[in-house]
Amino acid sequence: MYMDPKLQAAPQRSRVTVMQGMVETTDQSDVVLTTVLGSCIAACLFDPIARVGGMNHFLLAEPNSSQTNADTHYGIYLMELLINEMLKQGAAKSRMKAHIYGGGNIHKNMQPIGQRNSELAERFLNTENIIITHRDVGGSNARRVDFLAALGKARCRHVDGAAAPAAKPTPIPVKAVGDVEFF
Numbered sequence: 621m622y623m624d625p626k627l628q629a630a631p632q633r634s635r636v637t638v639m640q641g642m643v644e645t646t647d648q649s650d651v652v653l654t655t656v657l658g659s660c661i662a663a664c665l666f667d668p669i670a671r672v673g674g675m676n677h678f679l680l681a682e683p684n685s686s687q688t689n690a691d692t693h694y695g696i697y698l699m700e701l702l703i704n705e706m707l708k709q710g711a712a713k714s715r716m717k718a719h720i721y722g723g724g725n726i727h728k729n730m731q732p733i734g735q736r737n738s739e740l741a742e743r744f745l746n747t748e749n750i751i752i753t754h755r756d757v758g759g760s761n762a763r764r765v766d767f768l769a770a771l772g773k774a775r776c777r778h779v780d781g782a783a784a785p786a787a788k789p790t791p792i793p794v795k796a797v798g799d800v801e802f803f
Contacts, residue, residue: 633768638662638677643698645674645705646769653767656779657722659734661695661741661757662765664719665702665750666772667711673769676702678737695737699744716750719774721765723757734758 638644638655646653653675655662666673678695703713723738738757745752754774756763762779 638675640677640679641698643674643676643701643705644769645672645702645709647672647709649768649770651769653769655765657763657765658724658726659722659737661720661722661734661737662767663695663699663702663741663745664721664765664767664769664774665706665711665716666769667706667715668717668772669715670710670712671770672706672709672711673767673772674702674706675765675767675769680733680737695740696744699741703748713748713750717772718745718750718752719754719756719767719772720745720752721756721763721774721776724759724761724763726760726762728760 632650634648634651636644636646636651636653638653640660644653647670649671653664653673655675655677657677660677660679662675662677664673664675676695676698678698680694703716706716707713720738720741723734723741725732725734735758738755741757742752742755753772756776759778764777764779766775768774
């Protein structure tokens with residue numbers, strides 16, 4: 621786990637939460653991009669010369685072969701979007717560096733979604749010749765990531781599964797239409 625002690629100082633920093641399907645970029649050194657991950661991946665990219673950085677948060681690696689387009693759920697789309705947004709702010713792809721976080725396989729009996737997500741992020745960055753300077757992926761814990769994007773500094777904290785609140789199913793109201801009941 622990489623923890624930059626400088627992230628703990630300076631309470632005047634602005635925090636921007638990056639939720640699933642989002643990309644955020646900034647050239648402001650006082651902005652912290654933050655997210656919480658399970659099987660999702662957050663790719664944190666930065667250009668140390670332009671002092672521009674950003675974070676994405678994706679739920680799935682890429683659409684299956686029967687789907688014709690990728691959207692904000694997919695890493696393949698959000699990785700491209702993150703790079704393009706950084707280029708608009710003056711970054712150069714040849715100078716970009718990356719950190720990747722998440723990809724945990726939180727539920728042991730489910731498919732290894734987290735592993736697929738982290739494999740996609742690494743493969744994508746390698747193909748684009750973007751150096752991965754830090755990675756904290758895999759395992760079975762959730763993570764909280766704070767990223768001073770313009771400076772390329774990050775803090776990643778693991779959340780033990782026992783410390784996380786238990787999932788509570790939310791009842792969905794049933795609507796009756798004519799003689800057919802949807803549930």
